[in-house]
Amino acid sequence: MNQEIYETLCDICGAESVFVQEPMSRHTTFRTGGPADVLVTPKAEQISRILDVCRKAGQPWTVIGNGSNLLVGDGGIRGVVLEIGRQIAEIEIDGTSITAGAGAMLSSIASKAAQAALTGMEFASGIPGSLGGAVVMNAGAYGGEMKNILKEVTVLTPEGELQTLSVEELDLSYRHSIVPERGYLVIQAVLELQPGKPEEIQAIMDDLKEKRVSKQPLEYPSAGSTFKRPEGYFAGKLIQDAGLRGFQVGGAQVSEKHCGFVINRDHATSADICNLMDQVSGIVFKKFGVRLEPEVKKIGEF
Structure with a gap:
């Protein structure tokens, strides 16, 4: 990354929002990952200019949110990483509609929805990710998904144009949307909820929180459910039945509390986690003929 690009990014975002050789372990819930050449935390109106700089300089770019579903390689990430976070996290409520920036945390949106007596987002209150x-x-x-509450989404196209897509146009299905396929970058979304009773909404959120605390290994760094749910099965049950509860590679471990979670038990590297995932997938396939696919997205150099 040359000095000219660095200075240009500082001109666009301010030097306080540009980080050189930034450890990605600070930006992922796995708490692993090598350094990004440059990481920027832009405001919405700065993104298009940053991408233009990258294009003209032939620099690759990577967009991340809260890093709660990412495994970044120990070699880090080349080029520019755009972290869509607190700079794009506004939340506005109008009747039963909530408009929020892509960097807003789901927990924050769910909390504001509850305060406004709006129901439908309780399922997301404990998901440690951004919108x-x-x-x-x-x-x-817990039986809910974003497609049930999304109304429309504003994206930045690869050509630098803002487009608003309806929920139907997003082609949402299990862990899928057209956003990555088209190279879109989510800027904000509008959610449509329903009127509810604050005490009932809070009761549901409290119940789901209790389930998470009692059943999930929240005391260790992880990326949540590590594998997608195979059709007709549960990944955690297959892993458990394969005798892999507590299975460990380096500092990475299949959680003893919930076998669907791979955790950073003791200063794991991304290579440890990746190796563990590969071994678990291979053993489950050998025993049950079911191929586990990662829900966690791998980026960077491994």
Whole structure:
């Protein structure tokens, strides 16, 4: 990364928003990953200019949110990483509609929805991700998913144009949307909820929180459910039945509390986690003939 590009990014975002050789372990919930050449935390109106700089300089770019579904290689990420976070996290409520920036945390949106007596987003209250990432992968939990509450999404196209897409145009299905396929970058989304009773909404959120705390290894760094749910099966049950509870590679471990989670048990590297995932997938396939696919997205150099 040359000095001219660095200075240009500082001119666009301010030097306080540009980080050189930034450890990605600070930006992922796995707490692993090597350095990004440059990481920027832009405001929405700065993104198009940053991408233009990257194009003209022939620099690759990578967009991340809260890093809650990412495994970044120990070699880090070349080029420019755009972290869509607190700079793009506004939340506005109008009647039953909520308009929020892509960097807004799902937990924050769900909390504001509850305060406004709006129901429908309780399922997302404990998901440790941002709205943008949730749209990209149609995040879901406890029987709810984003496609049930999304109305429309504003994206930046690869050509630098803003487009508003309806929920139907996003082609949402299990852990899928057209956003990554088209190279779109989520800027904001509009959610449509329903009127509810604050005490009932809070009761549901409290119940789901209790389920998470009691059943998930929240005390260790992880990326949530590590594998997608195979059709007709549960990944955690297959892993458990394969005798892999507590299975460990280096500092990475199949959680003893919930076998669907791979955790950073003890200063794991991304290579440890990747190796563990590969071994678990291979053993489950050998025993049950079911191929586990990662829900976690791998980026960077491994």
